[in-house]
Amino acid sequence: MADTILVVVEQRESKLNRISWETITAGQAIAAQTGWTLEAAVVGSGVGPIASEVAEKKVAKVYDVESARLEPYTPDAFVHALREFLAKHPAKLVLMPHTYQVRDFVPKLATALETTAISDVIGARYEGGKLLFTRQMFQGKFVADVSFAGSGSCFVTFQNGSFRADKVEAGAAAAPVETVNVDIPDGVVRNHPQEVFKEAKQAVDLTQAEIIVSVGRGIKEQKNIELAKQLADALGGELAASRPICDNGWLPMDRQVGSSGQTVAPKLYLALGISGAIQHMVGMKGSKSIVAINKDSEAPIFEIADYAVVGNLFDVVPPLIEELKKAKG
Amino acid sequence: MKQVPQKDAPLKLNDAGTWIREGVSYEANEPDAFALEEALRQKEKHTGEVVVITAGPARAMQVLREALAKGADRAIHLEDDAFVGLDAYNTARAIAAAIKDEKFDLVFTGLQSDDYGYAQTGVILAEILGWPHATIIMQIEKRTEQDGGGIRVKRELEAGFFQFVDMPLPAVLTIQSGINKLRYATLIGIKQAKNKPLRKVTLAEVQSAMGANLQKIERLYLPQKTKNTEYLEGPPAEVAKKLVEKLKNEMRVI
Numbered sequence: 001m002a003d004t005i006l007v008v009v010e011q012r013e014s015k016l017n018r019i020s021w022e023t024i025t026a027g028q029a030i031a032a033q034t035g036w037t038l039e040a041a042v043v044g045s046g047v048g049p050i051a052s053e054v055a056e057k058k059v060a061k062v063y064d065v066e067s068a069r070l071e072p073y074t075p076d077a078f079v080h081a082l083r084e085f086l087a088k089h090p091a092k093l094v095l096m097p098h099t100y101q102v103r104d105f106v107p108k109l110a111t112a113l114e115t116t117a118i119s120d121v122i123g124a125r126y127e128g129g130k131l132l133f134t135r136q137m138f139q140g141k142f143v144a145d146v147s148f149a150g151s152g153s154c155f156v157t158f159q160n161g162s163f164r165a166d167k168v169e170a171g172a173a174a175a176p177v178e179t180v181n182v183d184i185p186d187g188v189v190r191n192h193p194q195e196v197f198k199e200a201k202q203a204v205d206l207t208q209a210e211i212i213v214s215v216g217r218g219i220k221e222q223k224n225i226e227l228a229k230q231l232a233d234a235l236g237g238e239l240a241a242s243r244p245i246c247d248n249g250w251l252p253m254d255r256q257v258g259s260s261g262q263t264v265a266p267k268l269y270l271a272l273g274i275s276g277a278i279q280h281m282v283g284m285k286g287s288k289s290i291v292a293i294n295k296d297s298e299a300p301i302f303e304i305a306d307y308a309v310v311g312n313l314f315d316v317v318p319p320l321i322e323e324l325k326k327a328k329g
Numbered sequence: 330m331k332q333v334p335q336k337d338a339p340l341k342l343n344d345a346g347t348w349i350r351e352g353v354s355y356e357a358n359e360p361d362a363f364a365l366e367e368a369l370r371q372k373e374k375h376t377g378e379v380v381v382i383t384a385g386p387a388r389a390m391q392v393l394r395e396a397l398a399k400g401a402d403r404a405i406h407l408e409d410d411a412f413v414g415l416d417a418y419n420t421a422r423a424i425a426a427a428i429k430d431e432k433f434d435l436v437f438t439g440l441q442s443d444d445y446g447y448a449q450t451g452v453i454l455a456e457i458l459g460w461p462h463a464t465i466i467m468q469i470e471k472r473t474e475q476d477g478g479g480i481r482v483k484r485e486l487e488a489g490f491f492q493f494v495d496m497p498l499p500a501v502l503t504i505q506s507g508i509n510k511l512r513y514a515t516l517i518g519i520k521q522a523k524n525k526p527l528r529k530v531t532l533a534e535v536q537s538a539m540g541a542n543l544q545k546i547e548r549l550y551l552p553q554k555t556k557n558t559e560y561l562e563g564p565p566a567e568v569a570k571k572l573v574e575k576l577k578n579e580m581r582v583i
Contacts, residue, residue, distance in 0.1 A: 075452075075461075075462065076461065099487065100464070100465060100485070100486055100487050101486075103448050103449075103452075103464060103465075104452070104463075104464045104465075105452075106449075107417065107447075107448075107449035107450075107452035107453045107456070108452050108453070108455065108456045108462070110418075110453075111418060111421075111452075111453045111456040111457065112456055115543060116416060116417075116418050116543035116544050117449065118544055119446075119447055119448060119449060120446060120447075120448070132547060135446075136446065136552075137444065137445060137446065137549065138334065138340060138349070138443070138444055139336075139443050139446070140552065141340055141551075142340070142342070142349075142549050142550065142551060142552070143549075143550060143551075143552045144546045144547075144548065144549045144550075145546070145547045145548045145550075146544050146545065146546055146547065147544075147545045147547050148543065148544065148545075149541065149542060149543050149544060149545045150543040190461040190496060190497055191461055191463060191494050191495070191496045192494065192495040192496070193484075193492055193493070193494045193495075194492060194493040194494065194495070195492070196486060196490050196491070196492045197490065197491055197492070198489055198490055198491070199489065199491055210582070211582055235576075235582070235583065236583075243506065243507065244506070244507070246507070247506060247507030253489070254489070259487060260465075260485055260487065260488075260489075260505075261488070261489065262488065262489070263488070267580070267582050268576070268580055268582040275336070275337075278446065288580075289580040289582070291572065291575075291576075291580075296337055298339065300552070302558060303552050303554060303555075303556070303558075304555075304556055305556065305558050306556060306557075306558065306559065306580075307558070307559050307560075307561060307572065307575055307580075308558050308559070308560045308561065309560075309561050309568055309572065310560065310562075311565065311568065315565040316565045316568055316569060318565075319565050319566045319568075319569035319570075320568075320569040320572060320573070322569070323569045323570055323572075323573040324573055324576075324583065326573075327573050327576075327577060327583060328583060
């Protein structure tokens with residue numbers, strides 16, 4: 001198999017998903033360490049402009065994989081197209097962002113090719129002729145170095161924020177773009193997706209908040225949300241939550257931070273009783289300052305906290321509200 | 330369903346640094362609990378049978394027992410210590426082999442596990458079975474014959490977006506946490522569970538369908554801190570004072 005790294009760029013409704021730049025940065029880093037050739041592919045219908053956009057980056061070649069049946073997205077069509085493409089253009093490594101769309105089709109694609117996908121990877125390094133991929137385990141309590149033990153293509157998906165989109169290197173000249181038309185026969189696509197929609201009116205835009213007080217399972221009961229609300233008020237910030245709190249209906253869904261909710265980067269993110277599940281952390285790890293209050297000293301949230309309070313939030317928050325009131329006069 | 334260490338169980342590495350030590354407290358993987366609940370609700374709406382399956386050591390029996398007590402009709406246990414160390418591909422292959430004589434309309438899995446976090450087993454299983462799939466599901470409705478039959482599911486996308494997808498049966502769905510409200514087992518349910526059918530499947534029965542793991546955990550370790558975390562210690566009142574001082578003079582947010 002050729003020493004090729006292929007990045008499959010994500011697009012939705014003919015718009016490049018910007019997280020793809022992170023994946024190209026990852027591809028460039030691995031190419032620099034291994035000396036392998038980096039190529040990219042865009043899969044869709046009428047996505048030539050995206051291929052040209054990607055061709056400005058430091059990649060050897062960009063493929064524009066086209067079929068009218070690739071829009072709207074379905075796992076059947078994407079797997080069919082990429083199988084056909086990879087049969088003609090084999091790659092040792094196939095890299096993608098760990099998005100909901102990729103999660104939907106990559107395991108199927110890897111299985112169809114009798115290989116595997118190393119998912120939700122946060123780092124990669126080349127050591128003694130072997131690629132090691134770092135991924136979180138046990139909800140971030142541990143990390144593992146994982147190697148590929150197969151002989152076919154190795155698929156790898158990268159967690160949001162693991163590489164920097166702004167570090168992607170531009171090419172000296174535009175890379176060549178090759179259009180590859182794939183044939184997706186009748187009957188391949190079994191699912192019929194409807195229009196994408198947003199549920200409730202977004203009453204609060206957490207992405208604009210400078211201060212966020214966020215609550216997790218440690219708040220224990222719905223009535224205790226009031227305590228967090230008082231703290232948010234004392235700080236002049238917005239109240240947010242991790243997924244289980246919104247699932248319980250204790251706070252509305254539009255206050256959820258994480259992969260299924262909003263991605264925020266406030267000046268202050270104060271996490272109350274949040275353990276720090278991966279899906280939550282991807283939504284807030286870019287915050288300027290993170291303060292975590294949690295009674296479990298091993299909670300993964302402390303890995304990314306600037307200030308940590310190991311203790312019961314019900315002991316710490318009331319005096320904190322008092323002190324804030326005093327400080328603000 | 331999968332049995333995983335309890336959320337707040339203190340975990341320790343084994344001597345080889347490749348996995349955690351056994352002997353912690355375990356529970357049903359949370360998204361799997363929602364998948365079971367959804368299956369029970371679908372049965373209550375449309376009649377039918379709910380079968381629960383797990384691959385794991387003898388201790389994983391507890392997950393099946395709880396599922397039967399909540400209302401599942403029968404259980405299948407792929408029982409062997411070796412099932413703990415399988416990658417998602419092999420887990421799915423073992424499950425597919427164990428259910429090859431069954432005639433299911435729907436297979437539900439949780440969207441991911443709290444231990445490995447692959448988020449792949451359900452989708453791989455669909456590909457092995459040759460069935461369509463949909464992931465991160467928040468709602469399932471049966472469609473009438475006039476509407477083309479099959480089901481309509483609501484997929485969760487990122488950043489608060491959703492999408493309805495119509496699809497034929499049989500199908501595999503991976504279920505998102507929070508799709509429903511979990512029930513508790515009743516005393517009578519716990520009693521009845523003891524008499525419900527349980528089929529045990531040994532590793533030997535499914536091994537021919539499996540292969541070598543394609544992913545190898547070279548080393549498991551504690552995350553290296555990338556941040557210089559400052560711990561604020563002392564009695565609550567003192568901690569509150571220190572924190573306000575930091576908020577004011579270092580983070581400069583008040």
